[in-house]
Each structure stands twice: as structure tokens, then as C-alpha cells.
Amino acid sequence: MADVSELPEPFNFYRLVLESEHLHFGLWPEGEDSLSLEQAQDKMFQAVRNLLPEPPASVLDVGCGLGLSAYLLATLGYHVTAIAPSEEMVSYARGRWAWRGLEFLNEGFLDRKGRAFIKNHYEVILFQESLQYLRPLSDVFKRARELLKPQGYVIIADEVRLSGSVAIQTAVHSHHDIRSSLCEHGFCVLVEKDVSKNTLPTCDEVIERLNERFETLVTEAATENAQQRLSELVEGWKRQKKFHQNGQMGYVLMAARKDRIFLRPYRQGDEKGILRLFKIAFGTERTIEHWTWKFKENPYGNLKIVEAVNEEGKLQAHYAGYPVPFYMSGSNPERMTAFQIGDTMTDPSVRFSGIGRRSVLGRATYYFYDKFCVEQVPFIYGFNTGKIKKLGERFLGYDYLEPISYFVKTLSQESRWQRAWNHIASTLRRLKVRLVDEITSEYDEFFEKVAGDYGLLVERSSRYLRWRYLDCPDKRHLFFEVRKGRHLV
Structure with a gap:
């Protein structure tokens, strides 16, 4: 079995401060704030397990960490192939979690070749905090589709970016980009659960434990520049916590099924x-x-x-x-x-x-x-x-604004006397109505003059009016203007 000191950073630090070998966020359900980090990690595993079909489904665990989740799934009756692009981590997992039918392989999900990559083989591909390390998403979900059987599932439990303002500062994918890419590659999203508030305490727990055992961790890690690397890790978690608190990052659970659309x-x-x-x-x-x-x-x-x-x-x-x-x-x-x-x-x-x-x-x-x-x-x-x-x-979250007011003047139903009176009234007000076939910049000036009285409205500039009404093929719009003297009203 591999020694903890042989694990790559930051996994060696995490293993030294955790009493469990889950290397993922914890989940604190409503009303269970007193859970330890390890108990919350068990809750997260159960939440992920609930997204899977019943055993004996075949599962590809992508980025399996130290192997605990893969082992637990195998003990439940799933046929699990677990991969990670690290010989040290795979060696550690093999030594700790041997189980009949469970296989750990040193392979990256986007490697061109590998024993794990059998087309139409898996019922489930699981990305538990591993999707953020894989890009581009188009390649990820293209491969996922190839490896899954018909009606197979992609399961995602991961941090996501919720704001473009932190795109440069974090490597996690945009939530919207994940959903879009799934759709583009023929997956139907069945479950999409935002658990950001329920995972946020993870940040405080990790920061506190790293700080409490800082000197011991540096010594036990026994790696070059361990102190500097650990300091950088702590600062990274502090930034991460801030992004989560500000709603710029979050955590989602997703299940998507291979589809024909x-x-x-x-x-x-x-x-x-x-x-x-x-x-x-x-x-x-x-x-x-x-x-x-x-x-x-x-x-x-x-x-x-x-x-x-x-x-x-x-x-x-x-x-x-x-x-x-x-x-x-x-x-x-x-x-x-x-x-x-x-x-x-x-x-x-x-x-x-x-x-x-x-x-x-x-x-x-x-x-x-x-x-x-x-x-x-x-x-x-x-x-x-x-x-x-x-x-x-x-x-779909639509909000309806009703009733919508509109005005109709049906000219054909006016009596001769009504038309005569309207003509007299318009003359007295010095109003003239004219059919036009050209829209000039005068309409821009008119819009700027009156727009402030309306709150929110379509910007009826000459550019818009020309495209919307005069340039429209098939349908002929009659465009009238009303003037008082020489001025548009």
C-alpha cells in the first residue's frame, strides 16, 4: 500500500487532516448543522448514490480519488471501474480497497486509449468533483456518450461557476456551460439540484483543519517547499469560500440520461x-x-x-x-x-x-x-x-403581465357624421395625419423627446422603425404620422 507521503499534492494534505478517505465536499442537510465533516461527506456519498440506477449497474468512476466511493459502490453490488491519472493514487486505492469486480486503473478520461474505454459498456459515468479538471466539455461529453449504453446516465457532483466575474480566478466550469454541453451531446437533464448552501461549511472545516495542523502537516508531508505549498492551499480555500459566499460559485448535483435528441x-x-x-x-x-x-x-x-x-x-x-x-x-x-x-x-x-x-x-x-x-x-x-x-x-419560470393594453380604431365602422366630426376636431387642433413611406432622423429626435415619459419601452428609433415596418417583406404595413404644424406629435 502506498504511503500517504507518496500521494500528490494536495491529496496528501487532505488525507492527513481527514478521518475519512472521501476527498470531496460534505453535505449538511437542513437541520443537521452539527454534523462533522466526515459525517457530511457520508451524506454527500448517499446523495450521489441516490442518483444512480439500482445495482448491478456498471459504473465508470472518473477521477476516483483515494477509491473509497468506488469501493462503497462495489459493496452495494455495482460493477465499478475506477480511473485516475495518477499511479500513486491508483496504487493507494488498490492497496486499501480491494473488492471482487472492482478495478482501479491509472488512466485519464480523455486518454486516447485505455482498458476502461469500451464503447456502449457502462450504465453510469460518475464525475464526482472530477469534471472541473477535464476540458473541453465537448470532448468530455462526446466520450461519455460513446462509452454509455442506450439510456445510460452521466452523474455529476461538483463545484460550478455561477458568475463570469470569476472565470479567470477559478478553473471550475460554468453551470450553464455544463448544462448546454450535455444538451449538445444528446443528454436529457433529469435532476439538477443546487446544494450550494448545504456544502458551504466544507470551506470553513478545511481551512480550520489545515491551519490547526499546519506545522505537523509540513513535517509529515516531507515534500519540497511543503510550507509554501500548504500556505498557497489555505489561501486558495479562503478565496474559494469567498466566491461561494458571494454566489459566484456553487455546488450542484446533476443526473442526465443519454437521449436521441x-x-x-x-x-x-x-x-x-x-x-x-x-x-x-x-x-x-x-x-x-x-x-x-x-x-x-x-x-x-x-x-x-x-x-x-x-x-x-x-x-x-x-x-x-x-x-x-x-x-x-x-x-x-x-x-x-x-x-x-x-x-x-x-x-x-x-x-x-x-x-x-x-x-x-x-x-x-x-x-x-x-x-x-x-x-x-x-x-x-x-x-x-x-x-x-x-x-x-x-x-419554465415565465411571469405573465396581464392585461396588455392596446388601442383599436376601426375606420370602416365609422359613420359619415363621425368622420366629419373627426376631421373638424383635427383641423381645430391643427393636427394632420399623413401616410409615409420614408422614415428620417426626425423620428430619432422625437423619440428622445418623449421617451422619458414612458418608463420602459421599445426604442422606436428610425433604425428600428425602418427595419420593423418598412423593410418587412410579405406584409405591407401602413405607416402614419401625426403632426401639429410641422412637428411630430
Whole structure:
């Protein structure tokens, strides 16, 4: 059995301060604040175990640490292959946790070759605080898909980045990037649990133990520059604690199942499939000119489109938004861009596949949010009705603002006397209504003059009005202006 001093840093330090060989965060359930770190680590193992299918499933434990989790799973009846890219750690695990059917291998998950990498072999691939060391995510989940049997699971228990502000200071992956990459590689996220508050005490426990045994650890580690390395480790945990406290980092438990649906952004040439699905979903044709105007030639941004495709590449669902400029008045006026959601549609073959967030459309919605919205736009909006409205209310976190006020003036129903009176009233007020076919910079000046009275509204500049109404193909918009004397009102 390998000696503790032979373990690589920082695992040697952790082993010396822990009474357990779990090398992962603890989990303190609500009302169990008095648990020791070791007891909380046992709770974390149980939480991870609860995400797995029942034994005897085959499990690939990626980054197995000192091997305790792999051993415990094996004793429960799982067939476990455990890998780590460290001969010292694998040797330690082999010496400590021998069990029938449990195999420890010195292999990295992204190695080109290895005994562990058998296609369509595993029911579960477990990343317990190992995903943060693997990149790019695209390679990780591509390999995971290759190694898993149909309906196999990826299980993740790991720290995640919740804010781009600490992207340079920490190596952990963005939570949204993990979810997006899973979707892109044909996984359906079944469980997603934020346990950040329940794992935070780990930071205090580790910092306290490292400080209490600092001198002893330096001596027992017996490695070059141990004092400096240990000091750096303590400072790293202090930064980590701060990021967790500020909500910039967190901890999640996730379970995702291998599926036949892949999510991705728009690709050049997808128009044909999009227009085909539009006709199926809405029963009417859409021209390529209209699609190009709406999604490709929008002056405020383009191609904010998510597509769900099956293994044959056929389009199954579509969720898209087009950028719209907004202006918010007040003491600190602000201009921003939001997305108006439109053309939400699914193929009939997948409309009853999954419920809520697990449905194909629900997954596309969250993928759109992760890909185009997080830390990019303040909000998205739309005019949902029917089943889409129910889906948004129940499962997708939509907030509905009702009623929406609008004004209608039906000219064809006015009597001759009403039209005569309206003409007289307009004349007395010196108002003139004119049909226009050109929008000039005068409209920009008018918007700046009146925008402060409206709070939050679409920035109806000449640029926006020209694109939205005059440039729109297929539909002819009649654009009227009202003037009092020479001035727009």
C-alpha cells in the first residue's frame, strides 16, 4: 500500500487532516448543522448514490480519488471501474480497497486509449468533483456518450461557476456551460439540484483543519517547499469560500440520461428544415425572404435560434428570439437589448415526449437561455397563448403581465357624421395625419423627446422603425404620422 507521503499534492494534505478517505465536499442537510465533516461527506456519498440506477449497474468512476466511493459502490453490488491519472493514487486505492469486480486503473478520461474505454459498456459515468479538471466539455461529453449504453446516465457532483466575474480566478466550469454541453451531446437533464448552501461549511472545516495542523502537516508531508505549498492551499480555500459566499460559485448535483435528441444553435443551411417545420406546426407557408428579414438581417443581432434535432439530423423543435432595443428612463437612463421570442414550434412526433422541463421544447427553452441570455440580456418576452403559455407558467419560470393594453380604431365602422366630426376636431387642433413611406432622423429626435415619459419601452428609433415596418417583406404595413404644424406629435 502506498504511503500517504507518496500521494500528490494536495491529496496528501487532505488525507492527513481527514478521518475519512472521501476527498470531496460534505453535505449538511437542513437541520443537521452539527454534523462533522466526515459525517457530511457520508451524506454527500448517499446523495450521489441516490442518483444512480439500482445495482448491478456498471459504473465508470472518473477521477476516483483515494477509491473509497468506488469501493462503497462495489459493496452495494455495482460493477465499478475506477480511473485516475495518477499511479500513486491508483496504487493507494488498490492497496486499501480491494473488492471482487472492482478495478482501479491509472488512466485519464480523455486518454486516447485505455482498458476502461469500451464503447456502449457502462450504465453510469460518475464525475464526482472530477469534471472541473477535464476540458473541453465537448470532448468530455462526446466520450461519455460513446462509452454509455442506450439510456445510460452521466452523474455529476461538483463545484460550478455561477458568475463570469470569476472565470479567470477559478478553473471550475460554468453551470450553464455544463448544462448546454450535455444538451449538445444528446443528454436529457433529469435532476439538477443546487446544494450550494448545504456544502458551504466544507470551506470553513478545511481551512480550520489545515491551519490547526499546519506545522505537523509540513513535517509529515516531507515534500519540497511543503510550507509554501500548504500556505498557497489555505489561501486558495479562503478565496474559494469567498466566491461561494458571494454566489459566484456553487455546488450542484446533476443526473442526465443519454437521449436521441441533440440541441444546437442554428447552422448555415438550416433554413429549409425550419421552413418545413413552420408549415407543419402552423399550417401556413413562410417565405425565405420573411425568415431572412426576421432572423438574419435584424440590425440589432441575428440568428438567435436553437434547434432540437434527432440522431438522423432531422429538425424536431425550434425556439428562437430576435433582438429588440429597449429604453428605460429614470434617474439613470439605460439602453438595452432584449429578445422577443417567436416561432416556438415542435414536430408532432415529439410533442408528448417528456413533461415540462424534460420535454423537447422545455429543453430547447433552457438551452436558449444558457446559450444566448445568461449575462447577455436582461430579459426575454413574448406573447404566448394556449399550451405554450401553460408550459411557461408551470415549468419554465415565465411571469405573465396581464392585461396588455392596446388601442383599436376601426375606420370602416365609422359613420359619415363621425368622420366629419373627426376631421373638424383635427383641423381645430391643427393636427394632420399623413401616410409615409420614408422614415428620417426626425423620428430619432422625437423619440428622445418623449421617451422619458414612458418608463420602459421599445426604442422606436428610425433604425428600428425602418427595419420593423418598412423593410418587412410579405406584409405591407401602413405607416402614419401625426403632426401639429410641422412637428411630430
